[in-house]
Amino acid sequence: MIHEVQGGHVQAEIHKGIATIEFFHPQGNSLPGKLLNELAKEIHSAGHNKEVRVIVLRSAGEKAFCGGASFDELMAITTPEEGQAFFNGFAQVINAMRKVPVLIIGRIHGKCVGGGVGLAAACDYAIAVEGAEIKLSELAVGIGPFVVGPAVERKIGTSAFSQLAIDAAMWRNGDWARRKGLFAELHPNLDSMDESILRLSTTLAASSPEAMQEMKKMFWKGTDHWDQLLTERAAISGRLVLSSFTRTAIQKFKEKAVKA
Incomplete structure (x- = not known):
């Protein structure tokens, strides 16, 4: 099933116990609010489908896996409430990923x-x-990784997370991400990556769903408060995005992107 959303799409299909969920947006796979909402719904639906044993999350295209928040939508926000509602879209996706009783493999191309x-x-x-x-x-751009922060910090630790958050202009390469624990595997090309994803997803699809569900609970222990926490964090971002600093910074980023 495919859902067309604001020039992009969210698509889901199930094959032999493997649910593949794909998102796409022509602006670098950025995420407008409606696409975030559809993505959260598809993750929740697939994760509670009795035919599904494992989810593979991927994006379409050959360039960025995900460009983050949609700058166009950020610029359209006019009130703190609108800002919180937008950033809460990221909270919904992360919480859906956290709460579904199946394991999720990420294809980071x-x-x-x-x-x-x-x-x-x-x-x-x-x-x-x-x-x-x-x-x-x-x-x-005058905000901070408040909503995604708990997920990133949980995976790579406070020190590495703070390095990423503080030096916001610096790219870290894939090897850095692997060494810090964000990536479980790093492959030299797409074929090698996809071969590994197929191998692991096929293995998990044939594994005990009860055992994997209990493992998921164990992995995410201590995050039961995230429904409230991420909503509170979304309010912080929703307030900061209205600042003149953020408006000016986003406009500069957009102009730079157009020239490029």
Whole structure:
């Protein structure tokens, strides 16, 4: 099933116990609010489908895995309530990934920015290629990785998370991400990555669903408060995005992108 959303799509299909969920947006796989909502719904639906044993989360295209929040939508926000509602879309996706009773494999085929790093961190097992650089760029536009922060910090630790959050202009390469634990595997090319994803997803699809469900609970122990926490964090971002600093910074980023 495919859902067309604001020029992009969210698509899901199930084959032999493996649910593949794909998202796409022509602006670097950035995530507008409606696409985030559809992505959260598809993850929840697949995760509670009795035919599904494992989820593979991927994005379409050959460039970025995920460009993070949609700049166009950020610029359209006019009130703190609208801002919170937008950033809560990321909270919904992360919480859906956290709460579904199946394991999620992430296919990270390219760069991850901001919320894209959060998606990779919320996967239970992320498999990437060597070109999959990462950057938490939020501070550069006057906000911070408040919503995705808990997922990133849980996966790579406070020190590495703070390094990403503070130096918001610096790209870290795939090897850095693998050594810090964000990526479980790093492959030299797409074929090698996809071969590993197929191998692991096929193995998990034939494994005990009860055992994997209990493992998932164990992996995410101590996160039961995230429904409230991430909503509170979304309010912080929703307030900061209205600042003149953020408006000016986003406009500069957009102008730079157009010239490029």
